[in-house]
Amino acid sequence: MANHQLTSLIRMANQIAANNTHIGDENAEAEMVANHLSKFWARSMKAQISEYLNQGGDELTPIARKAIGLMASAG
Template sequence: MSRSQLDTLIHMANQIAANNAHYGDDAAERVHTHLKKFWARSMKRLIVEYLHEDGSELSPLARQAVELLAQGQAEARPTSA
């Protein structure tokens, strides 16, 4: 994915977060659920990679949601023996 595609994902995540901010304490979980349900695996992987590498352009709420997404991805990975 190109930088412009990453910029688009960052913008989308921030917009989703802004549109859900009025849910207060439930907002991050709602944004996380949206990303999990509606974003392609490649989109989720890229935004999580961005969070780990920098993440500075994500709004605080979008960052929380992507952190939840990253936790879910880590938990879904099989553990090696």
């Protein structure tokens, strides 16, 4: 994927994380986001965002980082 596609994945992951901050429990929020990404993102999308996290993931929010780590370790 091109760099603009990675930028879109980062933005989407952060938006999904932001939409799940109403729970008030960071672990539960991260699990919900990880579940969403696992269910609805294509394998190539998950692989690219996981690789981005492995390279530092600087632009990801803390919830998105945790969720992607959970997703990657589960699957």
